[in-house]
Amino acid sequence: MGKRAREKQGVPPSYEEFQAAKQRKEDKKSKKDSKSKSTETETKNSNKKQKFDNKKDQKKEKNGKKSKKSNSEDLDITEAPKDLPEVNYEELSAARKSLFDDESDEEEKNPTRPEDEFETLDDLDDEFDIEDEADENDLHEKPMFSDDESDDEIEKVNAANMEEYSKQLDMEREQEELEAEEELLGVNQVQPRAKILPPPGEQDPASETKDGAKDLTFIRTRMLEIVKVLENFKELAEEGRNRSEYIDQLISDICDYFGYTPFLAEKLFNLFSPSEAIEFFEANEIHRPITIRTNTLLTTRRNLAQALVNRGVNLQPIGPWTKVGLQVFDSQVPIGATPEYLSGQYILQAASSFLPVMALDPQENERVLDMAAAPGGKTTYISAMMKNTGCVFANDANKARTKSLIANIHRLNCTNTIVCNYDAREFPKIIGGFDRILLDAPCSGTGVIGKDQSVKTNRSPKDFIDIPHLQKQLLLSAIDSVDHNSKNGGVIVYSTCSVMVEENESVVDYALRKRPNVKLVDTGLTIGKDGFTSFRGKKFDSSVKLTKRYYPHVYNVDGFFVAKFQKTGPSPFDKSKIGAYEKEKMAREEALKEGLIADDFANFDAEEDKEIMKENIVKNLEKKGIDPRKIDLEKKLEKKD
Numbered sequence: 143m144g145k146r147a148r149e150k151q152g153v154p155p156s157y158e159e160f161q162a163a164k165q166r167k168e169d170k171k172s173k174k175d176s177k178s179k180s181t182e183t184e185t186k187n188s189n190k191k192q193k194f195d196n197k198k199d200q201k202k203e204k205n206g207k208k209s210k211k212s213n214s215e216d217l218d219i220t221e222a223p224k225d226l227p228e229v230n231y232e233e234l235s236a237a238r239k240s241l242f243d244d245e246s247d248e249e250e251k252n253p254t255r256p257e258d259e260f261e262t263l264d265d266l267d268d269e270f271d272i273e274d275e276a277d278e279n280d281l282h283e284k285p286m287f288s289d290d291e292s293d294d295e296i297e298k299v300n301a302a303n304m305e306e307y308s309k310q311l312d313m314e315r316e317q318e319e320l321e322a323e324e325e326l327l328g329v330n331q332v333q334p335r336a337k338i339l340p341p342p343g344e345q346d347p348a349s350e351t352k353d354g355a356k357d358l359t360f361i362r363t364r365m366l367e368i369v370k371v372l373e374n375f376k377e378l379a380e381e382g383r384n385r386s387e388y389i390d391q392l393i394s395d396i397c398d399y400f401g402y403t404p405f406l407a408e409k410l411f412n413l414f415s416p417s418e419a420i421e422f423f424e425a426n427e428i429h430r431p432i433t434i435r436t437n438t439l440l441t442t443r444r445n446l447a448q449a450l451v452n453r454g455v456n457l458q459p460i461g462p463w464t465k466v467g468l469q470v471f472d473s474q475v476p477i478g479a480t481p482e483y484l485s486g487q488y489i490l491q492a493a494s495s496f497l498p499v500m501a502l503d504p505q506e507n508e509r510v511l512d513m514a515a516a517p518g519g520k521t522t523y524i525s526a527m528m529k530n531t532g533c534v535f536a537n538d539a540n541k542a543r544t545k546s547l548i549a550n551i552h553r554l555n556c557t558n559t560i561v562c563n564y565d566a567r568e569f570p571k572i573i574g575g576f577d578r579i580l581l582d583a584p585c586s587g588t589g590v591i592g593k594d595q596s597v598k599t600n601r602s603p604k605d606f607i608d609i610p611h612l613q614k615q616l617l618l619s620a621i622d623s624v625d626h627n628s629k630n631g632g633v634i635v636y637s638t639c640s641v642m643v644e645e646n647e648s649v650v651d652y653a654l655r656k657r658p659n660v661k662l663v664d665t666g667l668t669i670g671k672d673g674f675t676s677f678r679g680k681k682f683d684s685s686v687k688l689t690k691r692y693y694p695h696v697y698n699v700d701g702f703f704v705a706k707f708q709k710t711g712p713s714p715f716d717k718s719k720i721g722a723y724e725k726e727k728m729a730r731e732e733a734l735k736e737g738l739i740a741d742d743f744a745n746f747d748a749e750e751d752k753e754i755m756k757e758n759i760v761k762n763l764e765k766k767g768i769d770p771r772k773i774d775l776e777k778k779l780e781k782k783d
């Protein structure tokens with residue numbers, strides 16, 4: 143979707159656009175101050191060229207179009223081009239940080255601010271709740287909720303926004319000029335075959351630098367060239383080279399350039415087309431926009447926006463799909479320590495974190511369970527949507543984290559909330575019969591790499607067995623704890639801030655198979671991509687299409703997943719009698735039977751699976767005192783199929 147169309151739908155400028163606008167403002171200022179006119183002109187020209195190069199580069203990556211460079215016959219990229227478009231993410235990131243210096247200082251000074259706390263494994267969990275994000279493009283058809291003010295009114299109160307909009311118009315015009323320039327330069331012409339891969343047995347030219355470090359500029363160019371080849375293999379691949387050689391080189395370059403382990407790079411790469419994968423990896427190099435959620439228990443978004451604008455905060459509504467979110471562009475005050483923040487009128491919360499609660503759609507006077515609630519970003523939203531009526535049970539297994547949960551609940555004046563500290567796999571043994579349950583599950587954090595770069599190297603194959611395993615148990619517990627007779631509810635929402643199929647569609651599909659008394663229903667969310675119904679040879683129930691996926695490169699939000707279930711009947715047997723240990727054992731056995739515990743999710747081995755199932759049947763028969771030799775195992779297996 144084009145930039146113009148995106149803006150029409152109310153999507154706020156991306157961080158890069160915002161930075162570009164800011165840069166222009168600064169350029170103008172320094173122009174005034176500067177005495178040397180010639181230096182000034184030079185800088186401007188070079189900025190313009192850099193911008194053009196960057197835009198050109200972005201466009202090339204986005205559309206997989208042919209580059210200007212590629213016009214030459216038998217292109218050899220062993221020499222790095224001089225005008226290589228380079229995005230300096232460090233600079234971008236530093237610039238962003240400087241915008242909110244006060245905020246980060248404050249965070250350090252004030253570690254008790256709950257929604258900003260991070261811990262190790264649970265860091266990832268935390269991120270889930272404070273993931274900032276902006277908004278999405280295409281599918282905003284109508285706002286999810288009506289409020290007492292329209293977006294227009296908010297925009298009116300923020301005079302600074304008018305300035306921002308006029309900047310956006312300037313940017314649009316500039317974009318059109320750039321596109322015209324591109325056309326003149328003929329960047330879209332057909333490309334001949336290129337020698338991109340190092341010749342067999344020869345040293346990688348990327349490692350031939352004086353200081354021994356790899357040449358990242360060269361690697362970046364090679365990545366883009368390989369993507370082009372992969373997307374038009376027949377015409378562009380070098381003779382005698384196969385697809386997997388290009389893919390192997392590309393993944394190796396992704397590891398060198400972006401700093402992922404080969405294991406994770408490959409897993410993430412497999413989710414997308416080659417060009418989209420690069421977009422995803424690049425989006426993970428920058429933070430998502432800062433967003434806040436209005437606490438409607440204490441104020442309206444219009445009043446909050448007015449108060450913050452008066453303090454020198456430049457903001458605007460996130461987009462038409464939320465009536466409570468605001469995106470902060472710039473602030474003269476620390477956004478995490480304003481009187482409005484301290485009095486609970488808003489919470490710093492990633493826009494993606496609004497989505498599961500919107501899907502849950504809690505109603506007044508209901509009984510709702512937030513199974514994994516700390517530090518409470520979603521609990522407090524649930525409470526606000528219920529207008530402090532009914533009862534919200536906010537549970538988290540990590541006692542330390544319940545402190546921040548409690549602090550947020552108090553700060554945001556949620557008076558209908560009870561905090562508890564159980565392993566959620568123990569539900570419904572502890573208490574059941576809820577109208578709605580939110581399971582914002584602990585996950586690998588692969589959707590929030592922009593915020594936590596350590597995920598790039600921290601995740602091991604074992605994580606993608608253990609985490610989904612826990613997620614499955616938690617989801618079954620959630621299903622069993624909901625009242626299928628609830629008047630308007632009987633709803634379970636499952637969400638993660640992971641983009642991995644193992645933690646999302648696979649978990650949902652497992653629950654559908656294990657609990658025929660639930661079905662997937664529409665999330666009601668107007669944005670997001672449909673969930674996968676198959677992935678690398680594994681097929682899921684066709685209703686899994688109803689789940690929603692969110693990506694940083696598509697929506698400028700953190701990677702997220704949302705699924706909504708409706709419970710239609712009682713659970714098949716009384717799960718309330720069994721505790722965490724038994725559930726763990728059962729889930730592991732079931733997973734083993736189904737071959738779901740495998741080293742590589744993608745390499746599902748049916749034969750091996752059969753053997754495991756046979757072993758399991760034998761074990762179960764022996765447990766029951768039946769001699770397995772007397773049983774036709776093949777027949778039993780067939781029955782199971």
Ligand SMILES: C[S@@+](CC[C@H](N)C(=O)[O-])C[C@H]1O[C@@H](n2cnc3c(N)ncnc32)[C@H](O)[C@@H]1O
Pocket residue numbers: 264266267268270271272495513514515516517518519520521537538539540543564565566567582583584585
């Ligand atoms: C994604 S975070 C939750 C974020 C929270 N929903 C929010 O919006 O602020 C996942 C949480 O799950 C908790 N957790 C992990 N294992 C759990 C379990 N077995 N039972 C309950 N909570 C668990 C972690 O302590 C962590 O706080």
